[in-house]
Amino acid sequence: MPTRPIHFLPAKALVWLPAVVVLLPVAVVLLRALMPAGEAWQELVWPRLGGHVWQSLALVASVTALAILFGLPAAWQVSVNDFPGRKIFEWALLLPLAMPGFVAAVAYIDLSEGLVPFYVWVRQRFGIDAFLMVQKVSPWVFAVGILASTLFPYAYLTCRAVFAREAAAPLEAARMLGATPLRGFMQVAMPMARPAIAAGASLVAMETMNDYGVVTAFGLTPLTPGIFRAWGEGHAGAAMRLALVLMVLVLLLVGAERWQRGRRRFAADPSTQPLSRRHCGPGGVLLAWSLCLLPLLPGFLIPGWRMGRWAVQSFERIDWSGNLVATLHSVGLAAAAALFITLGAVVLVAGRRAFSGGGLLLAQRIGLLGYVLPSALVAVGVAAVVSWLAARPGFAGVALSASVFGLLLAYFIRFLAVAIQPGAAALERVSGTLHHAARTLGAGPLQALATIDLPLIRPAIVTGAILAFVDVFKELTLTLVLRPFDFETLATRTYRLAAESRMPEASVPGLLMVLVCLAGLIPLTRMIRIR
Amino acid sequence: MDAPPTTASRTWPHLHLRDGASEADLRLMRMIRNKHLSVCLVTTALFLPASAGEVLNIYSHRHYEVDQQVNRLFTEKTGIEVKVVNAEADQLIERLKSEGANSPADLLVTVDAGRMQRARQDGLLQAVQSKALAQATPAALRDPEGFWYPYTLRARVIMVAADRVKPGEIKNYEDLAKPQWRGRLLVRSSTNSYNQSLMASMVSALGEEKARVWAKGVSANMARPPQGGDRDQIKACAAGLADVCISNTYYLGLLLDSPDPAERRAAAKMRVVFPNQDGRGTHVNVSAASVVKHAKNVENARKYLEFLVSPEVQATLAKGSHEHPLSMDTSLNPHHAKWGDFKIDTTTFPTMGESQLKAQRLFDAAGWK
Numbered sequence: 001m002p003t004r005p006i007h008f009l010p011a012k013a014l015v016w017l018p019a020v021v022v023l024l025p026v027a028v029v030l031l032r033a034l035m036p037a038g039e040a041w042q043e044l045v046w047p048r049l050g051g052h053v054w055q056s057l058a059l060v061a062s063v064t065a066l067a068i069l070f071g072l073p074a075a076w077q078v079s080v081n082d083f084p085g086r087k088i089f090e091w092a093l094l095l096p097l098a099m100p101g102f103v104a105a106v107a108y109i110d111l112s113e114g115l116v117p118f119y120v121w122v123r124q125r126f127g128i129d130a131f132l133m134v135q136k137v138s139p140w141v142f143a144v145g146i147l148a149s150t151l152f153p154y155a156y157l158t159c160r161a162v163f164a165r166e167a168a169a170p171l172e173a174a175r176m177l178g179a180t181p182l183r184g185f186m187q188v189a190m191p192m193a194r195p196a197i198a199a200g201a202s203l204v205a206m207e208t209m210n211d212y213g214v215v216t217a218f219g220l221t222p223l224t225p226g227i228f229r230a231w232g233e234g235h236a237g238a239a240m241r242l243a244l245v246l247m248v249l250v251l252l253l254v255g256a257e258r259w260q261r262g263r264r265r266f267a268a269d270p271s272t273q274p275l276s277r278r279h280c281g282p283g284g285v286l287l288a289w290s291l292c293l294l295p296l297l298p299g300f301l302i303p304g305w306r307m308g309r310w311a312v313q314s315f316e317r318i319d320w321s322g323n324l325v326a327t328l329h330s331v332g333l334a335a336a337a338a339l340f341i342t343l344g345a346v347v348l349v350a351g352r353r354a355f356s357g358g359g360l361l362l363a364q365r366i367g368l369l370g371y372v373l374p375s376a377l378v379a380v381g382v383a384a385v386v387s388w389l390a391a392r393p394g395f396a397g398v399a400l401s402a403s404v405f406g407l408l409l410a411y412f413i414r415f416l417a418v419a420i421q422p423g424a425a426a427l428e429r430v431s432g433t434l435h436h437a438a439r440t441l442g443a444g445p446l447q448a449l450a451t452i453d454l455p456l457i458r459p460a461i462v463t464g465a466i467l468a469f470v471d472v473f474k475e476l477t478l479t480l481v482l483r484p485f486d487f488e489t490l491a492t493r494t495y496r497l498a499a500e501s502r503m504p505e506a507s508v509p510g511l512l513m514v515l516v517c518l519a520g521l522i523p524l525t526r527m528i529r530i531r
Numbered sequence: 532m533d534a535p536p537t538t539a540s541r542t543w544p545h546l547h548l549r550d551g552a553s554e555a556d557l558r559l560m561r562m563i564r565n566k567h568l569s570v571c572l573v574t575t576a577l578f579l580p581a582s583a584g585e586v587l588n589i590y591s592h593r594h595y596e597v598d599q600q601v602n603r604l605f606t607e608k609t610g611i612e613v614k615v616v617n618a619e620a621d622q623l624i625e626r627l628k629s630e631g632a633n634s635p636a637d638l639l640v641t642v643d644a645g646r647m648q649r650a651r652q653d654g655l656l657q658a659v660q661s662k663a664l665a666q667a668t669p670a671a672l673r674d675p676e677g678f679w680y681p682y683t684l685r686a687r688v689i690m691v692a693a694d695r696v697k698p699g700e701i702k703n704y705e706d707l708a709k710p711q712w713r714g715r716l717l718v719r720s721s722t723n724s725y726n727q728s729l730m731a732s733m734v735s736a737l738g739e740e741k742a743r744v745w746a747k748g749v750s751a752n753m754a755r756p757p758q759g760g761d762r763d764q765i766k767a768c769a770a771g772l773a774d775v776c777i778s779n780t781y782y783l784g785l786l787l788d789s790p791d792p793a794e795r796r797a798a799a800k801m802r803v804v805f806p807n808q809d810g811r812g813t814h815v816n817v818s819a820a821s822v823v824k825h826a827k828n829v830e831n832a833r834k835y836l837e838f839l840v841s842p843e844v845q846a847t848l849a850k851g852s853h854e855h856p857l858s859m860d861t862s863l864n865p866h867h868a869k870w871g872d873f874k875i876d877t878t879t880f881p882t883m884g885e886s887q888l889k890a891q892r893l894f895d896a897a898g899w900k
Contacts, residue, residue: 048895113770116770116771117771119772131714131754132755135754135756138755139758219756233891234625399629399630485616485618485626500760501759501766
């Protein structure tokens with residue numbers, strides 16, 4: 001163990017910096033939420049709270065359930081069966097990850113208009129009450145369907161990893177003992193996959209809680225739009241209290257997932273041999289195709305096709321300069337954010353190796369926390385921090401309305417975890433003895449990191465950077481609230497045009513986003529290739 | 532707590548990494564590194580400020596194509612460059628407050644008289660006296676002391692499906708709350724400022740309690756929970772989902788001139804009813820402009836205001852955005868001519884800003900989402 005000379009303490013403090021930044025909005029929101037929120041909370045926001053919470057819970061429950069119903073059977077099919085097109089489905093089922101929910105919504109808002117004859121028929125056939133009931137339910141059907149079919153790949157990915165690796169040997173054993181595929185699924189695969197399902201489900205639930213674009217497109221008002229509404233009405237204190245309620249819901253969710261996992265660990269054992277796949281008969285092929293297409297159609301193919309058609313039809317009217325500026329903004333922001341996020345992650349991960357103190361593990365965990373912080377909470381927290389800062393003499397330039405500073409800060413907090421995770425995982429596999437050997441041979445901590453550790457985990461850092469880039473690129477909720485005036489990204493442009501019912505025009509920036517996100521999926525598809 | 536890698540791989544299982552990196556991984560990395568550099572360069576270029584000459588800085592809530600046309604015309608005529616920052620009125624007002632004397636803004640443009648009334652109370656505006664402005668703008672629809680001036684009129688009306696609603700079957704805003712329209716009415720969300728202004732006029736006309744009961748009746752008549760904008764209500768109404776809707780008139784004009792034939796067909800099925808013609812008149816809001824208190828280019832701003840109310844620009848706006856001109860001359864736009872003349876509610880107009888503050892609360896109490 002190398003000794004730690006005293007003059008490295010400032011450097012150690014620097015390692016804490018990214019973690020402190022992540023904690024900033026939580027601290028601000030906690031402080032403000034506990035202060036009296038005034039009349040606005042009592043009279044305006046408190047009466048709405050029940051509705052917000054109820055809608056959030058109903059939405060999360062139904063989206064999560066449907067996402068599992070979409071992801072689990074599809075993962076099972078591509079893992080244990082061999083059928084024509086299996087290899088294509090294996091990666092194609094990830095495609096909806098490149099289709100942000102609010103982009104897919106563009107294609108469906110319009111489609112809901114096409115259902116009017118059906119609604120009219122309901123009114124004529126079953127009367128006004130049935131008609132009103134259908135009207136109340138149908139936005140939910142659309143919102144839940146869109147969110148579930150664009151988020152199910154999280155459930156698919158986690159289940160797929162278990163079926164193909166961990167459950168492989170027990171499943172082979174079950175087969176040899178004469179179990180039918182159904183029995184193998186129910187009695188071997190399902191129990192083993194439970195923690196994975198819970199993990200995937202919690203990701204889906206988190207994304208659902210953070211959604212703003214889809215729910216507002218269909219007029220639903222769960223907590224996230226509720227927070228922004230209170231904020232927009234000028235009731236900052238009340239908005240922060242709502243954000244705190246959302247945070248508590250998310251913590252309950254995380255707690256439930258941990259409880260479900262119990263002592264089991266969800267980590268693939270890399271030594272396990274992958275499962276050998278079974279050839280399907282014609283019925284099996286049909287079943288496999290249906291189960292794979294069932295989520296893929298609404299989550300990618302239908303919205304992609306509709307928007308593609310609009311783009312072609314309105315080709316001559318496309319506002320290329322507007323789209324170009326929005327693209328440059330999106331790419332610039334995502335690149336800058338990815339750069340800062342990667343730097344922050346490297347500081348946290350590498351810092352822990354160089355100054356192996358117990359406190360730094362805590363710093364890294366705090367860095368990971370950002371991913372469970374609700375977007376709405378990050379947004380109001382960052383907005384408060386930035387407007388405080390902008391009021392200091394000489395800092396007026398950072399004001400939310402005038403610069404992207406607040407936006408970058410929010411992205412950093414929200415997505416730091418995305419870059420820490422692969423970096424930390426990779427460094428875990430690089431033995432610390434290499435670092436210590438370099439230090440014993442006289443290298444300083446920074447020199448040892450630069451020559452030994454960082455080059456070894458470079459692919460992981462790059463992966464982290466790409467994932468952060470894509471996450472920022474398709475982010476809507478934070479961007480919509482924190483962007484400077486007159487500053488459109490592809491995401492906000494798509495959302496705005498769709499909100500103005502200008503679907504053909506919204507389809508072009510939407511498709512541009514999908515294309516970039518598709519490119520971002522490439523490293524992901526490489527990761528899931530099991531063999 | 533578990534060790535972090537386990538925690539992380541549990542929560543972000545899709546981030547599992549393969550051990551080691553292949554040739555392809557390294558190639559990808561190099562490609563990305565080079566791209567990063569070019570991306571950074573582009574970003575830097577993008578955020579650099581543009582150079583300045585004789586200018587007018589506008590904070591505007593309006594973002595129609597015709598506005599850009601008007602601004603280009605202004606620059607052609609005066610040589611003054613027009614720079615516009617677009618955002619919602621509330622955000623713009625907040626920004627003016629926080630920027631104080633340092634604000635670059637010369638002119639504030641909103642689409643709501645209530646916001647202007649409140650901005651004046653907050654001390655954000657300055658009065659401008661001008662003969663041209665006084666002559667061109669109706670006294671009832673401008674600030675009495677010249678703190679802000681209207682330049683287009685926006686009537687919020689009832690639209691009915693012509694084949695299902697007889698002429699005279701619905702005449703007043705108050706009728707929208709009658710039980711005969713249950714499941715037959717479409718209107719957008721109460722968070723929208725057009726509805727808040729309409730509600731403000733109801734509060735001023737009827738008093739808080741009656742206005743709340745009215746909103747409750749409207750809410751009970753809705754054919755679906757509020758969803759989408761005015762255009763969506765018109766289209767859904769035309770498609771048969773409901774029989775009446777509330778909308779600003781110019782949205783119907785925009786649909787009637789849409790490049791999409793389906794939208795034109797839908798709009799043709801609708802008929803405009805100007806409400807309360809036998810009483811206080813139809814609720815009208817305005818696009819209004821005002822010179823900002825700390826404006827640096829006051830003279831340019833005054834020129835622009837006078838330009839906006841000139842006959843030429845009034846005609847351009849009436850044709851381009853389908854809003855009614857200040858003169859209420861319906862011959863400038865064929866759709867206006869077809870909809871006809873109407874009486875404007877000027878009695879509730881001066882208290883719009885004040886009543887708006889009550890509107891949201893009453894909407895909530897009435898269950899109008």
